[in-house]
Amino acid sequence: MPASHSAACCLLTFSALACAVSALAAEVVPEVRAVNLTPEDTCPAALFGASLPKGKDAIRTQLVQLSPWAQACDMRADFHAYRGALLLSAGWPQDAAISLEKALLLNPELPGAQLDFAQALAQQGQGTPARELVRQVAERSDIQPDLKHWLQDGLVQGASLQTLAATANAIPDRGWxxxxxxxxxxxxxxxxxxxxxxxxxxxxxxxxxxxxxxxxxxxxxxxxxxxxxxxxxxxxxxxxxxxxxxxxxxxxxxxxxxxxxxxxxxxxxxxxxxxxxxxxxxxxxxxxxxxxxxxxxxxxxxxxxxxxxxxxxxxxxxxxxxxxxxxxxxxxxxxxxxxxxxxxxxxxxxxxxxxxxxxxxxxxxxxxxxxxxxxxxxxxxxxxxxxxxxxxxxxxxxxxxxxxxxxxxxxxxxxxxxxxxxxxxxxxxxxxxxxxxxxxxxxxxxxxxxxxxxxxxxxxxxxxxxxxxxxxxxxxxxxxxxx
Structure with a gap:
């Protein structure tokens, strides 16, 4: 098989893996709810880490709520991780990568941010570093067994898109x-x-x-x-x-x-x-x-x-x-x-x-x-x-x-x-x-x-x-x- 074709298949394989991972990544971070606070308060922990809202309008609203806290929460890794996940869901991988990279600089041990960062890189065509990030997460000892096995299966050399799709279908349906x-x-x-x-x-x-x-x-x-x-x-x-x-x-x-x-x-x-x-x-x-x-x-x-x-x-x-x-x-x-x-x-x-x-x-x-x-x-x-x-x-x-x-x-x-x-x-x-x-x-x-x-x-x-x-x-x- 020509090298260029192999590289393309590898990138497509990882892209499918990364997109499906986003459904599970939110489970790695504790779930909390956004609250109404004023910008005069200190950076509130309850503002970040919630399950991502559904729909572009809801995501946009959440980004609006986070905007006034950008300066107060600039040194909070969870703030940048959550904001990066929102940007990624909104279809802006370049801007998501900026926020997620800052989150990982502040705290390299955020598995959810690592997976989101891998997906953002994959969507920009950077398959090699994205795949390496997923490999690092798969080797962590604190990852849930189901997620660990799923990631390891997707990283097996030569895994096909059909295999990844079948694995993705095993992710629990969260309903409407x-x-x-x-x-x-x-x-x-x-x-x-x-x-x-x-x-x-x-x-x-x-x-x-x-x-x-x-x-x-x-x-x-x-x-x-x-x-x-x-x-x-x-x-x-x-x-x-x-x-x-x-x-x-x-x-x-x-x-x-x-x-x-x-x-x-x-x-x-x-x-x-x-x-x-x-x-x-x-x-x-x-x-x-x-x-x-x-x-x-x-x-x-x-x-x-x-x-x-x-x-x-x-x-x-x-x-x-x-x-x-x-x-x-x-x-x-x-x-x-x-x-x-x-x-x-x-x-x-x-x-x-x-x-x-x-x-x-x-x-x-x-x-x-x-x-x-x-x-x-x-x-x-x-x-x-x-x-x-x-x-x-x-x-x-x-x-x-x-x-x-x-x-x-x-x-x-x-x-x-x-x-x-x-x-x-x-x-x-x-x-x-x-x-x-x-x-x-x-x-x-x-x-x-x-x-x-x-x-x-x-x-x-x-x-x-x-x-x-x-x-x-x-x-x-x-x-x-x-x-």
């Missing part, structure tokens, strides 16, 4: 891990029913163009509204991968504007499994949106996503393909199938440049084609291109000593019909430009509770004047999250 969220918001919108800003419509009749003014009832209406959101997420180990479930319900009510009332329900199921140098995820989802008595829409989404484990600097990327079966219950002639290709990159943190570990930036680009179920659908095939960006970071507001979460996002899309929508509206196919953006800031006020504000802006311009829409929304609310 659930997190839930409830949010209530009250605010104001400048266009509650997303009505057109056009004051009149030009119809192209055989006798010539005729301008028809729109009734006041068709114009935008501003007013107050209330929104409610309930969501839950479940994670469970299944084989070598992970099963994920998401459910969400959202409703909006506006006083004196029946057309503004709407309901949204969505469900999502996905299975993520290691494949080559990364993770492959298959997913199915369903959505339902309705404005009672006015509009009703449903769809089903099937998607495949691949996320390589390698990174460019502090960024990781993914590619996904999805197919959406769309059903417009109130207008069946608009039914169709939308196929989309999405490229995405997520960056952060970067401790070496001083950026907060909780900072995250996501960029994405999608392109898709909407094919009608009925060949006579107005507009025919539709093409769409979309670019978006999202940035999140911790921020302390002026005159406040508490750290909250700031979110900023922007999305721009262009859609183009292949055929004329209606001869009465003109002879050119519809082309639409849309811009959406928003800012949000949420501040923890007590355990599991936070308060915040969200501001969003929408601007849509189209060659079909009925699709010219603007809206500005501002909501304040309370959020309860349980992880």
């Amino acid at each position: 891990n659930w997190s839930s969220l409830m949010q209530s918001s009250m605010g104001h919108e400048s266009n509650l029913a997303s009505a057109t800003h056009t004051t009149s419509l030009t119809l192209y009749l055989a006798s010539g163009p005729v301008e028809v003014p729109l009734a006041d009832s068709e114009r935008p209406k501003a007013g107050a509204a209330v929104k409610m959101l309930v969501a839950t997420q479940g994670l469970r180990k299944l084989g070598d991968g992970e099963l994920r479930l998401n459910l969400a319900l959202q409703g909006r009510r506006a006083e004196g504007a029946t057309l503004a009332n709407n309901q949204l329900a969505e469900g999502f199921a996905a299975y993520a499994h290691p494949l080559g140098p990364g993770v492959l995820q298959g997913a199915w989802g369903a959505h339902s949106f309705s404005q009672p008595g006015v509009y009703s829409y449903k769809d089903q989404v099937f998607s495949l996503k691949y996320e390589p484990s390698w990174r460019f600097g502090d960024c990781k990327s993914s590619i996904a393909h999805s197919l959406t079966a769309q059903r417009y219950l109130s207008a069946p002639s608009l039914d169709g199938t939308y196929q989309q290709l999405r490229l995405e990159a997520g960056c952060g943190p970067a401790e070496k440049t001083g950026i907060d570990a909780s900072t995250e930036t996501i960029w994405g680009l999608t392109t898709g084609r909407d094919t009608p179920s009925n060949t006579n659908r107005p507009g025919g095939n539709k093409h769409r291109v979309e670019a978006y960006a999202r940035h999140e970071r911790n921020m302390v507001l002026p005159l406040s000593n508490r750290q909250g979460r700031l979110t900023a996002w922007y999305r721009y899309s262009v859609s183009q019909d292949e055929r004329v929508f209606s001869g009465l509206l003109g002879i050119d196919p519809t082309r639409t430009h849309r811009q959406d953006g928003g800012l949000g800031y949420w501040l923890p006020i007590r355990q599991a509770w936070s308060a915040g504000v969200d501001v969003e802006s929408t601007s849509q311009k189209s060659t079909n004047t009925l699709l010219n829409i603007k809206n500005l929304t501002t909501y304040v609310g309370l959020r309860w999250a349980l992880n």
Whole structure:
């Protein structure tokens, strides 16, 4: 066998070993719970060593809680070990390696930190030092027998990926891990029913163009509204991968504007499994949106996503393909199938440049084609291109000593019909430009509770004047999250 091929097999073998070890590493460290303390206190022992939270949101929240203690706990090995484990679970092996290495410099006898450090090295392609770390842990006398035998079996020369996968399946199933969220918001919108800003419509009749003014009832209406959101997420180990479930319900009510009332329900199921140098995820989802008595829409989404484990600097990327079966219950002639290709990159943190570990930036680009179920659908095939960006970071507001979460996002899309929508509206196919953006800031006020504000802006311009829409929304609310 060529040397390069042997080295690659060895690296892949160890990567599988290291990823599975992370499920057991937490058992090496005594389990304690995070507590709410103020930065003025000394570094609290109860802040570190707990079992890792499940889900990226819970991990991010935990990193936020640790951030104010960075200076006070700088000489605590358990602080850096726990923070490194969180960064590793969040998918940031380079930054995890920095924290874990510091933990081991302060206390070289932390087996959990050694295993996490080995995994971080393996994910960065440093197979030899990572394998040596695992060997050292396997030879320790204070390691649980089951873990010791498992590590030794994985280090046997020539062990295959199939053998390691079978061993990993022997790890006890810890069952479902659930997190839930409830949010209530009250605010104001400048266009509650997303009505057109056009004051009149030009119809192209055989006798010539005729301008028809729109009734006041068709114009935008501003007013107050209330929104409610309930969501839950479940994670469970299944084989070598992970099963994920998401459910969400959202409703909006506006006083004196029946057309503004709407309901949204969505469900999502996905299975993520290691494949080559990364993770492959298959997913199915369903959505339902309705404005009672006015509009009703449903769809089903099937998607495949691949996320390589390698990174460019502090960024990781993914590619996904999805197919959406769309059903417009109130207008069946608009039914169709939308196929989309999405490229995405997520960056952060970067401790070496001083950026907060909780900072995250996501960029994405999608392109898709909407094919009608009925060949006579107005507009025919539709093409769409979309670019978006999202940035999140911790921020302390002026005159406040508490750290909250700031979110900023922007999305721009262009859609183009292949055929004329209606001869009465003109002879050119519809082309639409849309811009959406928003800012949000949420501040923890007590355990599991936070308060915040969200501001969003929408601007849509189209060659079909009925699709010219603007809206500005501002909501304040309370959020309860349980992880």
